[in-house]
Amino acid sequence: MKILIQTVMLTFMLSLLPQTQAEIIFYNFDDPVKEERFNKLISVLRCPKCQNNNLADSNSPLSVDLKDIIYEQIHAGKSDAEIVDFLKERYGDFIHYKPPMNSSTILLWFGPFLILVISAFFILRYLRMTKASDTVVDETEAEHMAKIQAWQAEVGDSDNTDTQVQDSTLGDNNR
Amino acid sequence: MNKKLIFIAPLILFILMVGMLFTGLGKDPTMLESQMIGKAIPEFNLPTLYEPNKIITHDDIKGPALINVFASWCPSCYTEHPYLMQLQQSGEVPIYGLNYKDTRPKGLKFVNDLGDPYTTIIFDERGRLGIEFGVYGAPETYVIDANNRIVYRHVGVVSDIVWQETIKPIIYPEESGQ
Numbered sequence: 001m002k003i004l005i006q007t008v009m010l011t012f013m014l015s016l017l018p019q020t021q022a023e024i025i026f027y028n029f030d031d032p033v034k035e036e037r038f039n040k041l042i043s044v045l046r047c048p049k050c051q052n053n054n055l056a057d058s059n060s061p062l063s064v065d066l067k068d069i070i071y072e073q074i075h076a077g078k079s080d081a082e083i084v085d086f087l088k089e090r091y092g093d094f095i096h097y098k099p100p101m102n103s104s105t106i107l108l109w110f111g112p113f114l115i116l117v118i119s120a121f122f123i124l125r126y127l128r129m130t131k132a133s134d135t136v137v138d139e140t141e142a143e144h145m146a147k148i149q150a151w152q153a154e155v156g157d158s159d160n161t162d163t164q165v166q167d168s169t170l171g172d173n174n175r
Numbered sequence: 176m177n178k179k180l181i182f183i184a185p186l187i188l189f190i191l192m193v194g195m196l197f198t199g200l201g202k203d204p205t206m207l208e209s210q211m212i213g214k215a216i217p218e219f220n221l222p223t224l225y226e227p228n229k230i231i232t233h234d235d236i237k238g239p240a241l242i243n244v245f246a247s248w249c250p251s252c253y254t255e256h257p258y259l260m261q262l263q264q265s266g267e268v269p270i271y272g273l274n275y276k277d278t279r280p281k282g283l284k285f286v287n288d289l290g291d292p293y294t295t296i297i298f299d300e301r302g303r304l305g306i307e308f309g310v311y312g313a314p315e316t317y318v319i320d321a322n323n324r325i326v327y328r329h330v331g332v333v334s335d336i337v338w339q340e341t342i343k344p345i346i347y348p349e350e351s352g353q
Contacts (some may be wrong), residue, residue, distance in 0.1 A: 062310075090306060092208060092310065122181060129181075
């Protein structure tokens with residue numbers, strides 16, 4: 001059964017293959033270094049017409065033109081930075097997936113760290129506060145016991161053994 | 176007081192975030208800001224649509240004018256075209272055409288069938304001039320001033336409202352009393 005499904009799937013995928021291949025434009029490189037640079041660039045550069053497609057994944061006419069330009073410029077001896085700048089001059093920062101650091105993107109770059117610091121501050125504060133309030137409870141308890149003692153003393157030592165028991169309990173609590 | 180702050184802080188953060196996200200709501204993410212604003216029009220020498228042997232350059236463009244990027248494959252260009260005819264007939268502004276990534280027969284058919292509102296039509300078959308302008312989709316209209324500097328780019332259809340309310344005040348600020 002499993003083999004049957006796999007065969008059907010494979011047949012289906014193979015049937016898609018010729019159409020898919022027809023869409024891909026091949027760029028020929030004499031130098032593997034250039035090819036690697038080309039592949040890197042088209043993966044980090046975004047298709048301006050698409051919302052979230054890099055040039056590598058996009059077959060829109062504009063992306064094809066941009067890939068041609070990148071191909072040409074690599075062969076013309078331009079550096080990666082020069083090619084990216086060329087495209088940024090025309091299409092803006094949108095073209096590159098890595099946003100530059102400037103006044104409008106500062107929140108984007110440091111926002112997460114800011115949130116981390118703020119949350120850490122509040123969490124620490126919260127922890128310290130609960131600790132502090134724990135101590136407060138202990139003190140009131142001690143005070144409370146002291147009050148009971150004082151009250152018992154005031155009332156008079158009608159029952160001495162009881163007071164002694166209270167004393168020992170108090171001693172245990174304070175330890 | 177401190178305890179209150181701890182409970183209020185997340186609420187404030189939440190409200191700030193809602194505010195931030197809300198301001199982004201009306202924005203169209205497909206609208207890109209042009210990088211060419213304030214710059215001179217890119218240099219070029221390309222044939223015209225009508226005459227393959229006649230080469231025109233950036234010096235042949237005389238602002239203030241509009242440069243309208245159009246193509247026969249662009250559906251919105253058909254929507255936009257009747258208004259461009261009307262605008263040209265009003266004589267308010269010269270319109271240069273940039274026939275972008277089109278074939279010559281199809282480009283010619285477009286203007287022959289629908290009328291030609293353009294002073295000159297630059298034929299940019301490979302789309303390279305379009306890339307120099309930063310074109311990412313037709314129709315796009317570049318507004319240039321008397322010094323051939325790009326002062327505004329409109330992406331999408333130019334209509335009467337767009338001309339009256341957006342482009343005209345930019346290209347003729349003194350007439351609009353602004």
